[in-house]
Amino acid sequence: MNWIILITVFLGGVAVAVQASINGGLGRHIGVIEGAFLSFLIGTITLFVIMLFFGKGNVFLATEVPRWELVGGILGAFYVYTMVLSVPRIGVAAALVAVIAAQIITSSLIDHFGWLGMKQIPIDGQRILGFVFLLAALYLITKK
Template sequence: MNWLMVLIVFMGGIAVSIQAGVNGGLGKQIGVIEGTFLSFLIGTVTLFIMMLIFGKGNLLNVSTVPKWQLIGGLLGAFYVYTLVLTVPKIGVASAIISVIVAQLITSSFIDHFGLLGMKQIPIDGQRILGFLFLIAALFLFTKR
């Protein structure tokens, strides 16, 4: 296993949890859609600057990619919107555990069927047991 990549993704997970709290508070102050927009605007400007400085790809090749690959921005906006909307109501931990459960189950089905051009990795009994534990964790985190 490439531990550097795992560490980078782990740090990304930390960032997502902090982002949820920050954006949830922002949405309470200025509005849910407005907070989502501002978050994406700041992120877009940041990525534009990073692209200018560090970018090695060719943005003009966008016309050659399958059109379905362009929905990532829509999915990202929906994701941030859902966190801005829900975090003030259910808390960061409940929102993030919900995201994690959904991500792991959905990504396992993507792997199982080899969807989106991914390598096919079958769902086995161990993963099903993991799903059950995840659902139990979701219940425990969100139970009031």
């Protein structure tokens, strides 16, 4: 396994938890949609500058990709909106456990069926048990 990539992904997870906390506070102060917009705007500007200096692709080729591949930005905006909305109400841990459970279950279905051009990786009993544990964790984290 490539440890550098694994560490990078781990740090990305840390960033998601910190980002959810920051965005939740931002949404409380300026409004949910406004907070999500401002977060995306700052991220867009940041990525634009990084792309100018380090980008190796061609953003203009976006006109040649299947249109469904451009939906990722909409899904990303929806994710940021849901975090800005939910974190102040249910907390960072509950929001992220719900997101993680949904990500793992959905990504396993994508793998299982080979949707969106992904390699097929069948769901087996071990993965189903993992889903059960994820849902149990969600229940325990959100139980009052």
